[in-house]
Amino acid sequence: MAQSERMIDIAGVHKTFVADHGTVTALEPVSITIREGEFISIVGPSGCGKSTLLRLISGLDQATGGSITLDVSGRKRPVGFVFQEPVLLPWKTIVDNVRFPLDTAGVARAQGDKTALDLIKMVGLAGFEKALPRQLSGGMRQRAAIARALSDDPPILLMDEPFSAVDLMTRDNLNDELLRIWQSTGKTILLVTHSVDEAAYLADRVMVMTARPGKLKCVHNVELARPRGEQTKLDPAYHALVAQLRRDLRTPAGEAH
Amino acid sequence: MNRRFSAAVDYTLALGVLLFVWWFATGPMALPAFLLPSPLRTWNALVTIALTGELWRHLGFTLQNIVLGLILGCIAGIAIAYVMTRFPRLAVWLDGPLVILQTAPKIALAPLFVVWFGFGVLSKIILIFSLVFFPVFVGAVAGFRTLDPKMKDLSKLLGLSAVQRFRQIELPAAMPEIFVGLKIGAVQALVGAVLAEWMSGKVGLGYLMTFASATYKTPLLFAAVLMTVVLGLVLHVALTILERRLLSWKGAKNG
Numbered sequence: 001m002a003q004s005e006r007m008i009d010i011a012g013v014h015k016t017f018v019a020d021h022g023t024v025t026a027l028e029p030v031s032i033t034i035r036e037g038e039f040i041s042i043v044g045p046s047g048c049g050k051s052t053l054l055r056l057i058s059g060l061d062q063a064t065g066g067s068i069t070l071d072v073s074g075r076k077r078p079v080g081f082v083f084q085e086p087v088l089l090p091w092k093t094i095v096d097n098v099r100f101p102l103d104t105a106g107v108a109r110a111q112g113d114k115t116a117l118d119l120i121k122m123v124g125l126a127g128f129e130k131a132l133p134r135q136l137s138g139g140m141r142q143r144a145a146i147a148r149a150l151s152d153d154p155p156i157l158l159m160d161e162p163f164s165a166v167d168l169m170t171r172d173n174l175n176d177e178l179l180r181i182w183q184s185t186g187k188t189i190l191l192v193t194h195s196v197d198e199a200a201y202l203a204d205r206v207m208v209m210t211a212r213p214g215k216l217k218c219v220h221n222v223e224l225a226r227p228r229g230e231q232t233k234l235d236p237a238y239h240a241l242v243a244q245l246r247r248d249l250r251t252p253a254g255e256a257h
Numbered sequence: 258m259n260r261r262f263s264a265a266v267d268y269t270l271a272l273g274v275l276l277f278v279w280w281f282a283t284g285p286m287a288l289p290a291f292l293l294p295s296p297l298r299t300w301n302a303l304v305t306i307a308l309t310g311e312l313w314r315h316l317g318f319t320l321q322n323i324v325l326g327l328i329l330g331c332i333a334g335i336a337i338a339y340v341m342t343r344f345p346r347l348a349v350w351l352d353g354p355l356v357i358l359q360t361a362p363k364i365a366l367a368p369l370f371v372v373w374f375g376f377g378v379l380s381k382i383i384l385i386f387s388l389v390f391f392p393v394f395v396g397a398v399a400g401f402r403t404l405d406p407k408m409k410d411l412s413k414l415l416g417l418s419a420v421q422r423f424r425q426i427e428l429p430a431a432m433p434e435i436f437v438g439l440k441i442g443a444v445q446a447l448v449g450a451v452l453a454e455w456m457s458g459k460v461g462l463g464y465l466m467t468f469a470s471a472t473y474k475t476p477l478l479f480a481a482v483l484m485t486v487v488l489g490l491v492l493h494v495a496l497t498i499l500e501r502r503l504l505s506w507k508g509a510k511n512g
Contacts, residue, residue, distance in 0.1 A: 058414060059413075059414075060410055060413055060414065076416055077414070077415065077416060079414070081410070081411075081414050083407055083410070083411075085407060087405070087407045087408065087410075087411055089425075089426065089429070089430075090506055090507075091429050091432075091506040092506075100415075100425075101415050104415055104417055104421050104425065105415075132506050134506070134508060
């Protein structure tokens, strides 16, 4: 595992936009280097720019300044993106949805089917290949969305509060599944979340962001043993980290000026 | 299955009652044939023109105009709606003329179409087109405007070409609203087709009606009216089947 390779290099990236009453800073300059295969959680309140950062990395939005370098050697689609909602095409079956990125990239049908079916199995949706999105529960749809994001094998997976719309028990399951998928695929994952527990449980590093203006407050290394599971949640170090993250979020930062 | 069967029984019964009332009015009540020909005489008139082949010529002409008008109206309605939602600047320019054209009663313009485009097929198809265009256009605009913005993100992330985005995402997403317009348009198309044939030309179900009433052939008139009703039903069924196929993903719609 080449854990030291730089996968994402973010240098002084910031974002402002023009609103009715002048310019609004969505994100103050952020700099961080993310290694290949790293799992990063980004936690913060609404309006802290965490989703903005993800959209800038994905290329959905353009930064006002600074630079983002992805070490992806000219791939057309360097990132897979999982939105808060599944954003599946409701008229396509699950397998067609998962294969969609491959279809639109001109991959042969047989090849695409094979990849899609493997991914569907990996995210635990075997047996639902021919189902339509509306026939699945919210959690299952989000699994399908993850499979789609992985279908053309991007090195980077960006997830914008992917589990915020599912119930807590499903969420715990999906977190464990996500760790399993991460371990088996070796993707570099950035996951935005509201939940400090989720952030600490999943990540190698947690980026804490604060709002108004959105900025990166601090980054915590998570030293918890892998693989993680129920025993992680009993680990005092885990609880200490969660408590620290809560404190970070509570202390008003950036209100001095 | 059971439900569908009982629905079919209901339809048949309703049709039977209708036929009985018709027969009763012409038989025991003895209404004169120039007011209301009996079911049998109407049937005979229908069979006669069916056997001479005249019926198929008229029916085919009307059907052909309707289908052409529907196809052209749909293509234009969807295309202009799409261009307008993609280029809002253009929408500002087109909005005014379109509202004027939309509110103008197309039926009232029909004689003008004859003056401009002649007695032949062209003026008829243009009238049908103008009746189909607006409902489809309005539906398509609604469909394209309500597209989930996340779908735009998705197509941007996947780097879809304009054609891919339209074919794979925007058009299917707008299809339910387009169909609402299309169903209204189809009813209008039939009205327009018959009306256009009343005004000019020597062929079509509408022409057959004017010919029959001018020559006091009431059974023939009834036969023509009946065929128009059947044509309307066929159109309705065809669209419903198409809708079931294209929009089955929307969820169960019984009927």
